[in-house]
Amino acid sequence: DARVTQTPRHKVTEMGQEVTMRCQPILGHNTVFWYRQTMMQGLELLAYFRNRAPLDDSGMPKDRFSAEMPDATLATLKIQPSEPRDSAVYFCASGLVLLAGYEQYFGPGTRLTVT
Amino acid sequence: KNEVEQSPQNLTAQEGEFITINCSYSVGISALHWLQQHPGGGIVSLFMLSSGKKKHGRLIATINIQEKHSSLHITASHPRDSAVYICAVYMDSNYQLIWGAGTKLIIKP
Numbered sequence A: 001d002a003r004v005t006q007t008p009r010h011k012v013t014e015m016g017q018e019v020t021m022r023c024q025p026i027l028g029h030n031t032v033f034w035y036r037q038t039m040m041q042g043l044e045l046l047a048y049f050r051n052r053a054p055l056d057d058s059g060m061p062k063d064r065f066s067a068e069m070p071d072a073t074l075a076t077l078k079i080q081p082s083e084p085r086d087s088a089v090y091f092c093a094s095g096l097v098l099l100a101g102y103e104q105y106f107g108p109g110t111r112l113t114v115t
Numbered sequence B: 001k002n003e004v005e006q007s008p009q010n011l012t013a014q015e016g017e018f019i020t021i022n023c024s025y026s027v028g029i030s031a032l033h034w035l036q037q038h039p040g041g042g043i044v045s046l047f048m049l050s051s052g053k054k055k056h057g058r059l060i061a062t063i064n065i066q067e068k069h070s071s072l073h074i075t076a077s078h079p080r081d082s083a084v085y086i087c088a089v090y091m092d093s094n095y096q097l098i099w100g101a102g103t104k105l106i107i108k109p
Helices: none
Strands: A005-007 A010-013 A019-024 A031-038 A042-050 A053-056 A065-071 A074-079 A088-095 A104-106 A110-114 B004-007 B010-014 B019-025 B029-037 B043-049 B052-056 B059-064 B069-074 B083-091 B097-099 B103-108
Touching (some): A019 A110, A042 A065, A074 A088, B019 B103, B029 B069, B043 B052, B043 B059, B069 B083
Antiparallel strands (some): A031 A042, A042 A053, A088 A104, B029 B083
């Protein structure tokens, strides 16, 4: 049964360290999203890709965050250097673009704690 | 004013009650998405709809494009339905997804 996978599931790191989160979208899906969820802000869109090209990353702090899709089976989100305010759950979702929108399938999330 | 408004923010009901969660939006959309997030954090897509009504088990979603309003109904509610229900709309200009703040539902046995 196809699903989006994310690694790691949990990450605790110290302020200033680099964090890399990985996502494997569902095979055949052409759109990948990165979201961040905190208690205060709810779900925020950080970036999304279609056919591996970044379409929108306006939600992402550019000075420290970067998102890439080196190939169709892997999306990465990096934070360098990490800060305590980056502590959140980061979700990856993938979807297949249809005419009127697309179902998004969410991964289990990466819970990041920056101390 | 938020482009996507959900109501109520919080809802507590007894097992067996009929539940309605509302979503209103102010932008032109191509489709609307209802999702469920369980206390454990996982997010599951429930429905994507652009017109009319969809039903899956005890869940029913309706949308009125003219009134810019959608509802999610749960019949014969059960404690396992306790979760946050999130409405999100796809803007028809660029397919960007705009999220509502969610409705926290608690069903008591």
